[in-house]
Each structure stands twice: as C-alpha cells, then as structure tokens.
Amino acid sequence: MKAYYEHRAPEYDDWYLGEGAFSARERPAWREELEALAGALRALPAARTLDVACGTGFLTQHLRGPIVGLDASETMLSIAGARLPHARLVVGDALALPFGERSFERVFTGHFYGHLEDEQRAVFLTEARRVATELVVVDSALRPDVEPEGVEERAVRDGSRYEVYKRYFTPGGLSAELGGGRTLHDGRWFVAVAA
Numbered sequence: 667m668k669a670y671y672e673h674r675a676p677e678y679d680d681w682y683l684g685e686g687a688f689s690a691r692e693r694p695a696w697r698e699e700l701e702a703l704a705g706a707l708r709a710l711p712a713a714r715t716l717d718v719a720c721g722t723g724f725l726t727q728h729l730r731g732p733i734v735g736l737d738a739s740e741t742m743l744s745i746a747g748a749r750l751p752h753a754r755l756v757v758g759d760a761l762a763l764p765f766g767e768r769s770f771e772r773v774f775t776g777h778f779y780g781h782l783e784d785e786q787r788a789v790f791l792t793e794a795r796r797v798a799t800e801l802v803v804v805d806s807a808l809r810p811d812v813e814p815e816g817v818e819e820r821a822v823r824d825g826s827r828y829e830v831y832k833r834y835f836t837p838g839g840l841s842a843e844l845g846g847g848r849t850l851h852d853g854r855w856f857v858a859v860a861a
C-alpha cells in the first residue's frame with residue numbers, strides 16, 4: 667500500500683476532484699456529499715489533532731485546532747505542506763506512531779483504516795488510543811456495487827498497477843469495530859464515525 671500511494675500521490679486529489687482518470691466516473695452527488703462531509707468535519711470541536719495517513723491533506727484542511735499530519739509518503743506530505751501551511755507534517759508509520767501517550771486530544775484518519783488487515787487494524791487501534799482519547803474515522807461507504815472487502819487492482823497514470831486491500835463500511839459496522847461511536851456522516855460515498 668505504501669508504494670502505491672507514494673506513486674499515486676501527484677494524482678491522488680483527482681479522486682476527490684473528479685479529474686484525470688476519475689473524470690469519466692459516474693458518481694451521482696459526489697461533490698455535494700464531499701461538501702457535506704467537509705461540513706461535518708468543520709463542525710467538530712477544535713482539538714489538538716493527529717491526522718494519521720493524512721495524504722495530501724484534502725480532508726485535514728477542514729479540521730480545526732492545532733494539526734500534526736503523519737504519512738508514510740514524502741510526496742503526499744509535500745502536497746499537504748502547500749495546502750496546510752500551519753500544520754506540522756511528519757513522515758512516519760501509522761502502526762508505530764512516534765508520539766507519547768495522550769500527546770493529542772484526537773486522532774483523525776481518512777480512507778486509511780479500511781486498507782488495514784486484521785492484525786494491522788488491532789495495532790493501529792492500540793496506537794491511536796495510546797496517543798489520544800478520541801478517534802475519528804472517515805472511510806468509504808458500503809454500496810450495492812462493491813464487495814465489503816477484497817483486493818482491488820489499482821492503476822496509476824503511468825500504467826503501473828498495484829493490488830490494494832480495501833474494505834467498505836456501514837456507520838453501524840464501523841462504530842461497532844471501534845468499540846462504539848457516534849455517526850458524523852452517513853452517505854452514499856462516505857461514512858464518518860467518532861469513537
């Protein structure tokens with residue numbers, strides 16, 4: 667997964683913006699829902715936040731309070747740096763967070779949790795709970811046209827291909843996995859839960 671996203675970083679935002687390879691995708695009400703998700707994130711109380719696997723900072727930009735963004739990809743972080751001039755950005759591993767206990771009030775993670783397999787998931791949740799009391803997870807919503815979990819083949823613009831493990835969630839299922847939580851967004855494309 668790390669190699670795929672490092673490679674895809676320069677075109678990652680095309681997914682959100684419906685540009686490049688995503689311009690031909692039929693995604694009804696995608697933009698409207700993305701704006702609703704952004705609104706739900708902006709409505710969260712300001713908090714000292716660690717955004718784990720922040721990518722290009724596309725969702726990070728809506729979080730209020732002092733932000734640290736962590737990602738394994740230097741290219742992702744260089745794009746995030748231009749978008750988030752006030753955030754501290756750190757290259758690191760989400761499964762071994764380089765921070766002490768309770769360094770943050772909130773861990774936020776977008777479209778990362780659903781790429782983790784069983785064991786990695788347990789490590790990530792332990793790490794998230796070690797460094798913060800609250801965990802907010804945004805991920806892809808389970809829809810009729812996708813399998814709840816599987817390995818997906820992903821292509822990058824230069825023609826290279828990767829296999830990526832991916833899951834899709836209902837708010838209730840995600841909340842149950844996180845040990846109980848509050849649904850922040852329940853849409854056709856995205857779910858968000860605070861636990």
Ligand SMILES: C[S@@+](CC[C@H](N)C(=O)[O-])C[C@H]1O[C@@H](n2cnc3c(N)ncnc32)[C@H](O)[C@@H]1O
Nearest residue numbers: 671719720721737738739742758759760776777
């Ligand atoms: C689907 S992108 C999500 C980016 C952003 N959070 C968002 O919601 O748009 C997944 C991100 O996870 C990062 N990543 C993958 N494995 C990682 C790891 N072990 N530690 C930290 N970041 C990782 C990738 O570099 C990529 O930026």
